[in-house]
Amino acid sequence: MMHGSGMFFPLIGSLVLIGIPAAIILGKAGYSKLWVIVAFIPMVNLIALWIFAFAKWPALRR
Numbered sequence: 001m002m003h004g005s006g007m008f009f010p011l012i013g014s015l016v017l018i019g020i021p022a023a024i025i026l027g028k029a030g031y032s033k034l035w036v037i038v039a040f041i042p043m044v045n046l047i048a049l050w051i052f053a054f055a056k057w058p059a060l061r062r
Contacts, residue, residue: 014040018039018040019036019039019040022036022039023036029052029057029058029059030057030058030059030060031052031058
């Protein structure tokens with residue numbers, strides 16, 4: 001029996017497989033790495049992806 005840990009391991013996997021690379025990309029683009037939280041909110045993540053794709057990146061302004 002899993003005793004409630006059924007959601008724990010997929011959550012950790014998502015944080016590792018999506019969160020870490022997204023945070024590194026955001027940092028290199030010149031944005032705060034905390035924006036990675038948006039990647040885990042359904043529908044908001046798609047809107048944010050389009051906004052980041054067409055926005056002027058702070059790292060390129062330097």
